[in-house]
Amino acid sequence: MRISFTSTNKEKDFKKLYEEYYAPFCLYAKRFIDDSSTREDIVSDVFASLWDKEDSFELNKTTALGYLKTCVRNSCLNYLKHLEYEWSYAELCQKRDPIYATAPDSIYTLEELYKMLYETLNKLPESYRVVFTKNFFEGKTHAEIAKEMNLSVKSIDRYKQRTMDFLRAELKEYLPLIAWVLLHRNAF
Known part of the structure; x- marks a missing residue:
């Protein structure tokens, strides 16, 4: 045609x-x-x-x-x-659930990362949370935390280690992101 x-x-x-x-x-x-x-x-x-x-x-x-x-x-x-x-x-x-619920390699806001961390920390005993918070967020040494909590430095080490093991298990895909945020938190 x-x-x-x-x-x-x-x-x-x-x-x-x-x-x-x-x-x-x-x-x-x-x-x-x-x-x-x-x-x-x-x-x-x-x-x-x-x-x-x-x-x-x-x-x-x-x-x-x-x-x-x-x-x-x-x-x-x-x-x-x-x-x-x-x-x-x-x-x-x-x-649908947020993308980060099913895709661990997606992009997160700082607020979302902190929220995941705090929700996971809330599953721990209070003394573990306090040690983690004082060490990572307040920048205190194990000796300073031990003195404040009236515990030995070895106890603080043990609490921190158990907290880190728990976080590794609970947030295995997200832990590198959360660790990076914690290490660079002052830059924001």
Whole structure:
């Protein structure tokens, strides 16, 4: 098939077809899509596609209008299908657990990392939490903590070691991130 409005005046004939039917096809597209700029884009794309394919098939004015109508309808329906897919995907994302719940290599905010750490620390006995907090957040030495808590330095070492073992088990995928945050906390 070949579009041959007339081979000598094909640009002129195409321009005439475009000028005559662009607005009616935009109105036709309104049956499917409310947004005027989207309708205009779809109709423009259909006309551009017709121009690009002008060497691959032949149409007279009547069949060109049928072809354009079918293309506009299908493009509108494809747009709506894609829009529905986007809405479904957005809805699914809202219902889904946060990405870090299933993907340990995702990006975390500092707040999220601290939250994970504190939630895990809250599972420990209070004395273990106190030792960890004083050592990592307050920067106190084992001797200073032992003096404040009236415990031996060996007890502080043991509490810290058990806390670290627990954190390794509970936060195994996240521990390198949390350790980095703890080491660089003053930089933020």
